Every structure is written in C-alpha cells, then in structure tokens.
Amino acid sequence: LILMFTHSWILGLLYLLGSIPIAIKAYRFRNEYRAASRLSQDQAGDLATAVEESVHGIRVIKAFGRGPHIYEGFNTQAKSLQETEIAKAKTLASFLLTVVAVPETILGIGLFIGIAQVANGTLSVGALVAYFAIAAVIAGPVEGMGMLLGMTLSTKTALDRHFEVMDSANDIVSPEQPRIPGERDGSVQLRHVRFAYPDTAGTHRPILADIDLEIRPGETMALVGITGSGKSTLLNLIPRLHEATAGEVLIHGQNVKDWELDQLRTEIAVAFEDTTLFSSTLRDNVLLGAPASLDEHEREALLTEALDVAQAHFTYSLPQGVDTLIGEEGLSLSGGQRQRIALARAIAARPSVLVLDDPLSALDVRTEELVTEKLREVLAGTTTLIVAHRPSTVMLADRVALLRDGRIDAVGSHTHLLSTNEHYRFVIASLDDEELPIAEEASR
Ligand SMILES: Nc1ncnc2c1ncn2[C@@H]1O[C@H](COP(=O)(O)OP(=O)(O)OP(=O)(O)O)[C@@H](O)[C@H]1O
Numbered sequence: 001l002i003l004m005f006t007h008s009w010i011l012g013l014l015y016l017l018g019s020i021p022i023a024i025k026a027y028r029f030r031n032e033y034r035a036a037s038r039l040s041q042d043q044a045g046d047l048a049t050a051v052e053e054s055v056h057g058i059r060v061i062k063a064f065g066r067g068p069h070i071y072e073g074f075n076t077q078a079k080s081l082q083e084t085e086i087a088k089a090k091t092l093a094s095f096l097l098t099v100v101a102v103p104e105t106i107l108g109i110g111l112f113i114g115i116a117q118v119a120n121g122t123l124s125v126g127a128l129v130a131y132f133a134i135a136a137v138i139a140g141p142v143e144g145m146g147m148l149l150g151m152t153l154s155t156k157t158a159l160d161r162h163f164e165v166m167d168s169a170n171d172i173v174s175p176e177q178p179r180i181p182g183e184r185d186g187s188v189q190l191r192h193v194r195f196a197y198p199d200t201a202g203t204h205r206p207i208l209a210d211i212d213l214e215i216r217p218g219e220t221m222a223l224v225g226i227t228g229s230g231k232s233t234l235l236n237l238i239p240r241l242h243e244a245t246a247g248e249v250l251i252h253g254q255n256v257k258d259w260e261l262d263q264l265r266t267e268i269a270v271a272f273e274d275t276t277l278f279s280s281t282l283r284d285n286v287l288l289g290a291p292a293s294l295d296e297h298e299r300e301a302l303l304t305e306a307l308d309v310a311q312a313h314f315t316y317s318l319p320q321g322v323d324t325l326i327g328e329e330g331l332s333l334s335g336g337q338r339q340r341i342a343l344a345r346a347i348a349a350r351p352s353v354l355v356l357d358d359p360l361s362a363l364d365v366r367t368e369e370l371v372t373e374k375l376r377e378v379l380a381g382t383t384t385l386i387v388a389h390r391p392s393t394v395m396l397a398d399r400v401a402l403l404r405d406g407r408i409d410a411v412g413s414h415t416h417l418l419s420t421n422e423h424y425r426f427v428i429a430s431l432d433d434e435e436l437p438i439a440e441e442a443s444r
C-alpha cells in the first residue's frame with residue numbers, strides 16, 4: 001500500500017477504500033458462518049448418534065416393524081443437515097464473491113483514473129504499470145483470505161465443542177492427601193446419606209432422602225424395595241461412582257472421599273444390573289479386576305474358583321474354553337450366561353466389600369439354587385450388599401434392609417420383617433408373584 005501511495009496517492013486511496021466493504025462483509029460473514037458451522041456440526045453429531053442407536057437397536061426396530069419410520073427420521077435429519085451445509089456454502093460463496101469482485105472493480109476504476117492521469121501527465125506509464133503489478137500481487141492473499149477465514153471459523157467451532165466436553169469438571173477425584181484406613185475391618189456405613197441426580201436437583205425430590213445403614217464386617221445384607229425405589233442408585237454410592245449430595249459413606253470406617261480412588265475401588269467389586277462384558281476372551285473378562293500381585297498359577301486357580309461359584313461351567317465346553325472370544329468379534333452369550341460371567345468377575349476381584357445388583361435375576365431356579373449354595377460359602381467372610389428381587393436371593397442374607405421413599409424403612413432378619421412390616425410383606429408378595437410362573441415351569 002505504501003508503494004501504491006508513493007506512485008499515486010489517488011490510486012492508493014482508491015485501493016484502501018475498497019477494503020471498507022470487504023471489512024463490513026467479513027464482520028457479517030464471521031457471525032453468520034460461525035452460527036452455520038455450529039449448527040452443521042451439531043446436526044452431524046445428532047445424525048451420527050441416530051445411526052449408532054439404530055444399528056445397536058436393529059433387532060428392536062425390525063421386531064416392531066419400525067424400519068421405514070426410522071429411515072424416514074434419518075432422512076429428515078440428513079435433509080436438514082444438507083440444508084445447513086448448503087446455507088453455509090452460500091454464506092462462504094457470497095463472502096468470496098465480495099473478496100474477489102471488490103478488488104477487481106477497484107482495479108477497473110483505477111485503470112480509468114490511471115489512464116486519465118497518464119494522459120494529462122501527472123502519472124508516468126511506469127508508475128501505472130507498477131501500481132497494477134502491486135495490485136496483482138496483493139489480490140492473491142486477499143482472495144485466499146476468504147477460504148482461510150472459513151476454515152478458521154469451522155475449526156474454532158469444532159474446538160469450542162471439544163472443550164465443552166473436555167473442560168467439564170470431574171468432581172469425583174482422589175483427595176489431595178488421601179488417607180490410608182487403619183484397620184480394614186470390612187464394615188460399610190451410610191450416615192444420613194442424601195442423593196439426587198444432578199439434573200433433577202431442585203426440581204425433584206431426592207431419590208435417596210436420608211439413608212442410615214450399617215453393614216457389619218463380613219455380613220451379607222440384602223437390599224429390598226419396589227422397582228425404582230433407588231436400590232441401584234444406593235449401590236453406586238459405595239464405590240463412589242456417584243457422590244452423595246449430603247451425608248457420609250464409610251468403608252472400613254473411612255469416608256470414601258478420603259480414599260485414594262483406585263485403592264477404594266480395588267477394595268470393592270460390583271456386579272451391575274446390566275451386565276457389560278468386553279470384546280475379549282472369557283478369561284480376560286473374568287479376571288478383569290483380579291489382584292495384580294497374583295502369579296499365573298494363582299490367577300488360573302482364581303479363575304476356576306470364580307467360574308465354579310458362578311456355575312459358569314458352560315465356559316469349558318465352548319470351542320476354545322475360557323479362551324473363547326466373546327463380544328462383537330466373537331461368541332454371543334445368553335443373558336443368564338452373561339450374568340454369571342459378571343458375577344464370576346466380581347468374585348474374582350477378591351474384594352473386601354462385594355456389591356451385587358440382582359445378580360441372579362436371569363438364572364433359572366435350579367441354577368440359582370446351585371449358585372446360591374456356592375455363593376453362601378464365598379460370602380461368609382466378605383461384607384456384601386446384594387439387591388434382591390427374589391425371596392431365594394433374600395435367603396442368602398444375614399439381614400435385610402427395606403428401602404422405601406428414600407429411607408431405610410426397616411432392617412432385620414427376613415422372618416422378623418415378614419412378621420412386623422406391612423410394606424415388606426407387600427414387596428415380598430410381589431416378588432413371590434414374579435417367581436411363580438418360573439417355579440411352575442421348573443416343576444413341570
Ligand atoms: N442416571 C440417572 N439420572 C437421573 N435419574 C435416574 C438415573 N438413574 C436412575 N434414575 C432414577 O432414579 C430412580 C431410582 O432408580 P434405580 O435404578 O436406583 O432404581 P432401582 O431401585 O434399582 O430399580 P430396579 O429395581 O428397577 O432396578 C428412578 O426413578 C430412576 O428414574
């Protein structure tokens with residue numbers, strides 16, 4: 001620009017004036033393109049989620065004959081993404097047009113002014129040629145600026161989306177100075193524990209209102225309550241998968257918040273309600289949480305024992321035995337088989353506190369009986385909290401805790417509760433009903 005000005009200030013000024021409409025357009029483009037980028041990236045994300053869900057749920061979709069409907073939904077989503085992309089491209093195109101057309105127009109005008117100036121002798125031909133040479137050199141970068149700005153804005157949007165996730169704080173972390181518990185007695189206590197799911201806080205009453213529960217060392221306690229009463233939620237508080245909103249959870253007498261997180265979770269093993277197995281060998285799945293200090297021989301013994309307790313003998317008759325691959329690239333297991341592998345995994349972790357969320361629900365009565373028998377031996381020395389949906393599972397326990405309206409309504413032996421607590425009788429009666437058809441089936 002300085003060179004242009006030194007050759008002819010009028011032509012220099014003209015070129016500079018051209019940058020005003022470009023600047024205004026660039027400002028508008030920035031806002032529009034940013035909004036369009038965000039929308040298109042969000043829509044692409046939603047579309048990917050929809051595809052993933054349909055692939056996972058392909059059986060449900062087929063079984064309910066909802067294929068065409070789902071396809072229609074996909075089409076609508078894809079269409080709006082397409083429209084957003086086109087709108088985005090139009091915004092970019094309109095900006096590129098400005099960035100190219102404005103300098104070219106300026107040059108056109110400049111040519112007339114330049115020729116007039118050369119004609120009346122105020123500008124030399126050499127200076128006019130130099131001016132156009134300089135303008136040609138500048139034009140390239142100015143035109144490139146449009147594309148560059150578009151790419152920068154897209155990248156910025158993607159970065160924003162990335163950091164929205166990455167910057168979300170994880171509140172469940174080890175304390176700065178974790179404490180080592182004194183005596184590992186195996187006790188579990190919940191004191192005035194309150195819990196509400198974060199998104200429902202304030203708008204709903206807490207799932208757990210005031211839980212007071214003590215599981216003595218080595219004791220097996222069953223947790224009973226109607227469906228949706230918060231049993232699984234309560235279990236999640238023990239390995240600190242959720243943080244209690246108020247109150248204390250104590251393991252070996254020490255608040256879970258004072259534990260080093262990894263250490264806390266090696267003390268506790270969980271078998272969840274929805275059994276998740278990994279695409280790996282059965283052996284790896286069962287020994288997932290096994291103590292790292294064991295040698296090959298001990299690991300093998302542990303595997304055999306855990307499979308035996310969980311009555312998962314079916315594993316030995318598989319093509320490659322316990323080395324059979326399961327999951328996406330391997331064999332599919334039945335619901336009851338999966339549940340037994342998950343139970344074996346919890347047992348093989350050799351925890352001091354065992355947390356089982358309805359671990360026998362998918363088993364037939366006979367297998368359940370065998371597992372219960374074996375489990376009783378294993379549970380003898382381990383503090384256990386077991387969610388029970390069947391009276392036979394309740395029988396495993398030394399004491400039963402009844403969860404009702406976010407509180408522990410009563411604690412006692414099965415027979416004691418049965419004779420003293422109306423709600424317990426109600427819950428057990430509904431459990432009994434559930435079991436009847438299965439029991440009948442078995443006796444036939
Ligand atoms: N991640 C979550 N976010 C919000 N609410 C949840 C979440 N998980 C569970 N809930 C709600 O908390 C309540 C208790 O759920 P929970 O899974 O603990 O019940 P449950 O006693 O284990 O039931 P079930 O016997 O059917 O397994 C339910 O009303 C449920 O809708």
Ligand SMILES: [Mg+2]
Nearest residue numbers: 231232233273
């Ligand atoms: Mg549950």
